Amino acid sequence: MSELQALQQKINYDKTFDCVQCGYCLPACPTYETMERETHSPRGRINLVKMVAEGKASVQDLEKPIEKCLGCMACTTVCPTNVQYGEILEGAKEVIEDHQIKSTSRKKIEDFLFGSFFPSGKWMNTLGNLTWFYQKTGIQALANKSRLTKLAPLHLDKFEQVIPQQPSPKERSKRAKRYKRKRPAHAKVAFFTGCVMDSVFFETNQNTIELLLRFGFEVVLPEQQTCCGALHAHSGKVNESVELAKRNIKAFEEEEIDYIVNNAGGCGARMVEYHHLFEEGTTWRERAEQFVSKVRDISEVLAEVDDLVFNKSVDRTITYQPSCHMTNVQKVKNPPLQLIKDVPGITLKELDRPDFCCGSAGIYNIVNYEDSMDVLDVKMKDVCGTNSESVITTNPGCLLQMKLGIEREGVTHTMDAVHLVDLLLEADPQQK
Template sequence: MDEILNCMQCGFCLPACPTYRQTGKESASPRGRIALMKGAATERLQIDEEFEHNMYLCLGCRACETACPAGVPYGSLVETARDVVETRKKQKGDTSLLRDLIFHEVFPHPERLELMGSLLWMAQAAGLQALAQKTGLIKIMPRQAAEMATAVQTIASPWQRMKREPVMEPEREAAGLKIGLFTGCVMDMMFYETNQATARALTKAGCQVVFAKEQACCGALHAHAGEQSGAVELAKRNIEAFERAGVDFVVNNAGGCGAALKEYHHWFHDDPVWKERAMRFVGRVRDANELLAELPPLSFSKELNVRVTYQDSCHLAHGQGVRNQPRQLLKSIPGVEFVEMRGADTCCGSAGIYNITNFDMSMQILDDKMVDVENTKATLIVTSNPGCLLQMKKGIQRAGMTGQMEAVHIMDLIERAL
């Protein structure tokens, strides 16, 4: 309630909010949602379907936090509101089998995610994905999933994954740092090579990189979906895994994961022992852009000669305050002509699984974003988050720019120049 009352209802958040800009509705703004939370907390409003709809219409991009003069922690407020919604539904026995499967049987189990990745690779290798798109069979899938499936890139094979070394040694004079690479769940399943490219960049910067055993999903998807207890259990597993690894820094390359990792200490309000361990863990967490910008400059061997623009990951820019470092790295690559995009830090509409759960709103936000992307006349749009990368690939398709523009993760672009 103290955090809710910190909101002065000034309205600075309104122009920063993507859903308010799309709808013009007060209930679709951060200020409006906080007013609804206050009503529910004081029992003047029911926690009903309308309340649930307004909480889940939010992308969780946290642009409102950047705009807020009072420093209201909106991200944690909306996560708490969703947790209350889901707790009430469980008490009523109103749970979804698919939701339970995703959050309890899939994401907490890295081996099951790896199996899913292998199955997806098999489908791609057998040509089933291309065949489904060509024949129209893909339309038997739910519309949202079918649309986003067209943006999925080639998955690494099980044999490529088996080649991963548990430790990668520095390739030049050692910086004296032992880095634990946080591989993530979706990131490692769908963007395995980007994780490897990140590790190679760090070794070229003089770091030893280790892949800590028993690390798990960061818990962000659980926290954003009102599954706070599941998020806390995943946080404990990751804290223990990297404590055992004895690393100097825990480095990740996904803005959404990084924001969650850096906020673990907020997840242990009533557990002082775990909160202290979480604070030590948080002190070691760095985004890959953040750490590489601090280390001696990389020695690039290739000139790329491309015009590049950058789409901020919301959770990297607004959640972690990491803005200049990715741009600094891009400008250091030989042959890169960097052009700043208007509204680069406005949400692309991906927001975790928002482009599945709120597809139409997501695509409206994406189409607006693509107008600014096209105006840059860039041939590459660079991102720092897997969800943003898939969304921008979809945006290129929707804008009819396939073959003219490519979406690429910043670590993959650095790999090309190295």
């Protein structure tokens, strides 16, 4: 196979022919709207991929437009010819990664984050514990007062402002790995804790376990589980992403369970596509298909519970910001809305453009901060227009991004961002 043929295979050249250049995807694309350039639209990106595959453009020409894609997949929902943009995007990212044309500093950060940080439960716990120490001992207050936080790289000062109060290391370490069902009936589930979710939103994870137990599920947390690999795949690190998928498949198949439940839209979206990582007819493909058949978002599981009642009224006006990956990849749309509507006291104001990405997109908001904020500003205009007191969402990245948006808009005194699970528990649900 020639070098060009190998490149064409990796970059999914054959799939670019499904694009008929109609442009229906342009109004759906957040980066086309904020950057106003054809090369930063789905159609433009597909064209560039095709040109690179034909040797008419270089991989360098592709780097920026692909790096600036949020991977939100809004384009795929409006495409009349069903272009497999996700596969084209991942292929392009892999080719860029192979060509090693990222800056050295960015590569170093990525190698540490993807190789050592996200896949390690210990690292993620340590991050949570260090954050607790930073918040609890007054160092955070001092750093903010003296404006030392402004020296943090990658705009991390903005993110540290919106990270919730962390539980103590003792509370973290107390978490069990197995929870017996509190009432008869229902299934046994394994809870996928996630890396960022478990580190930054540990209490939401605890609340997820509590909800499952209230409705009679037996819950296990497989010890060997690891990061889902979404962040790796979005960065072109396909081999690492496959290794993480294998680790998770192995960890979860050691338990006899009915469902693998998660509460992070981006992680769920990665996990429902694990089978695509393996060749048809292989054992790994079969094992992945078994795994995928059990993956559920927490909202899907709860929406199916019969006789669910809420004891408390939550008298608030809220809006719902769906996670792009949960909607466009997992195709989970109605269960979160159905649950929100069931909570007594809630006034739901729907967004004009719920399908418009918030700009979080994995670590996009860290590595492309300014571009991400341009997208966020469009989103916040819509959110603020609803005059809501809370924005509900279902993914850690979206949650942090909405908190950032609320800060940027200067409305922290009237609005907050809340995970769906926390909202549901606030309403004190039970099964009749």
